[in-house]
Amino acid sequence: METEDYHIVYLTPDLKRSTFEGKEMRKEVVFEHHMLIWLISGQSKITLADAVHEFKGGDIFLIPRNKLAAITTSSVQGEPYRAVAMYFTPERLKAFYKKHKPYRAPSPLDKVRVFTRHPLLESCMVSLVPYFDLTEKLPEDIAALKIEEAINILRTIDPELDGMLSSFERPGKINLGDFMGKHFMFNMSLEKFGYLTGRSLSTFNRDFRKIFNTTPQRWLTDQRLELAHFQLAEKKRKPVDVYIEAGFENLSHFSYAFKKRFGYAPSEV
Template sequence: MPIENIPESYLKDKKQTPDLFVYDFKMTNDVVKSKVNLGMNMFSFLQVGKKQVHFAGTTVAVNKDQSLLLKKGNWLWTELLDTETVYYCKLLFFSENILKTFIEKHSPNFLQTKEEVPYFIIRNDAYIIAYLNSLSTISASPPVFMDTLLAVKFEELMLYLLHKYGRKYEVYLHSLIIKERSPFKKILESKIHSNLKLGEIAFLCHMSLSTFKRHFVSEYNISPGKWLQDQRLNKAKSMLEEGILKPSDLYLDFGYNNLSNFSSAFKNKFGFSPSEIQT
């Protein structure tokens, strides 16, 4: 699957990237785990549909009642139609320069957090709905006024969220300008119990699949496929022994396309099938 560079692919003038950019994203088909290189921090205001995103060390899912502020970097996006036939999301991209200007003006004292959360969930309240309507209105303005109007609207939004979410949001904004990348092992081990494929995990690690495999073997002295399978089967066994779930409830979550393949891999590792586990 090709990597999509956003917002570059949405810009009419590919040579220039504005400090602020609004784009109405619509689609009529489900997209599962598309690879996205997000070149700017971005508000994703979901209007119709469902969205799930994977970042280096975390996963988050939202519906049309929620929006996301996403950190720039490599993401896997799953975007699903809901009851409507069109998926619709209004995207607001902003540069690091304009973010720094806002922080210097409204939150100059450095705030640090040990948490590395690359997203912030926003509730789509009455203000957000009205704000999105206003963005749609100014999109019809003459181009000469757009930059000024968007700058005012961006500051308005940021001040509202700062007031609503307080220190939690303020700390998150500061985290967006810290130049850090999660270590290889932390990213990998956070995805052990997911159904992501090796190529998708490599993308989140900012590596090609071949580089990822070489790096993995040097770190763990075992192939990544075998290691991940063992880790996931151990977790599946533990969950089955708790007696809450059946094999048919969890094989998809551990990367298997069908119950038969899961049962065969499980029996090869432990010597008995998952259905034989007594609780």
């Protein structure tokens, strides 16, 4: 996604620089690959189902794959949001572990890790910056070397990460009720919800009906409206500040669904 204020430059499909010059932007994503991020300037808030992480310029952090998240980026005192990100795709990681034996047994760790001001990792990320000014394409062998360097540094800093990076399992079948109860406010497709719970779309729909005795669409709308009503009534927040966090794409759809459910507009709560 690019807008007038938000720009992305790709060196390769797994190396990118992001710049946002507006006041604030929020988007919901699924981190399909492990992602190492160096936040050069600005601020970033990453909201997961079980935690909220806030980062500022200079922070370096690693987000595990298959995580649903809402990301809020913002400028700070005239300084735009700028970040360099490195994706660790299965192809890159499998190539690495063909040459290097893991320190630990594969383990799907799922916590965000922070490595701010670590000299090895910081120098690795800083070294990428000049490449974004190239007029020609970055040679693939150089990109591979930089990603391999980052993996080597991470597994040296924290051997537990080696177990995570060397794990290539797809999400296993997990408790659907628990997962949906924690993630209903993320505006994702049913296919994505199914994948993250270890199910095909048809199995997801079937299991969902067994547990909740209704369709996923109807249940998601009800849960999101209840959350929005709570935020409006108990937290005294405004509709414009609530609808996105509750999982609605736009204010008009939220207002229509809210009034249909409760009999009055969000502004009347």
